[in-house]
Amino acid sequence: MSPILNNLSLKEQIDISRLPAHVAIIMDGNGRWAKKRSLPRVVGHEYGVRSVRQVTEAAAEIGVKHLTLYTFSTENWNRPALEVKAIMTLLVHTIRKEVKTLNNNNIRLQTIGDIDSLPSDCRRELLEAIEITKNNSRMNLILALNYSARWDIVQATKKIAEQVKNGEVLSSEINENLFTASLNTARFPDPELLIRTSGEFRISNFLLWELAYGEFYFTDVYWPEFDKEAFYTALLDYQKRERRFGKTSEQLAPDAHV
DSSP: OOHHHHTSOHHHHSOGGGOOSEEEEEOOOHHHHHHHTTOOHHHHHHHHHHHHHHHHHHHHHHTOSEEEEEEEEGGGGGSOHHHHHHHHHHHHHHHHHHHHHHHHTTEEEEEESOGGGSOHHHHHHHHHHHHHTTTOOSEEEEEEEEEOHHHHHHHHHHHHHHHHHTTSSOGGGOOHHHHHHHSTTTTSOOOSEEEEOTTOOOOTTSSTTTTTTOEEEEOSSOGGGOOHHHHHHHHHHHTTSOOOTTOOHHHHOGGGGO
């Protein structure tokens, strides 16, 4: 690194012309963070909300257009009932508390997942926040709630099968574009960057179709400790990558390899 860059903050080192338009995050490690401190797991989730706030602010400030947070998976229902109830209660309180801030910062709240199966109070607060922020345009904050990539792939398949059955689509017309348009995520571009915290190296049934060409960034930092600087570090790491999409380096920049 040059002496000039050494004097720049992490944020100042980011090339805003090369930002990922869509960043997805698996927010992992709340429970283990709490356990290390001999605290109840729910306290880890409470502290994790602070990280959500910091990362959302950082993403909007730097110019990321879409931020998807893996908030609650379909598999998370298998956790202890008290923890699930605490997470849902925390979610309701957080949405209620933060919606004004989202609106003031021109951030639009959206969701992916089977929200119809969420508890009624949670769904009500969520839909109200979505309605309040629907005209905001600075950034989409997308909460993956009761989400499963396999569920989404299955529901997309059923949707297309029904279209074929009704004569709306020919089987010969089924292609990647049609399938993508049938997914719950069709409103958003595919994520260029996936971040996972807490030292785990898997994507846990998250955006399986959409991450086909995504760059993965794994960090040992637990989610409650993941702040703006950690987010900027991930963006800088992303900007060191060469995104070839099956091509060679020479095809991407032939003049640089003469």
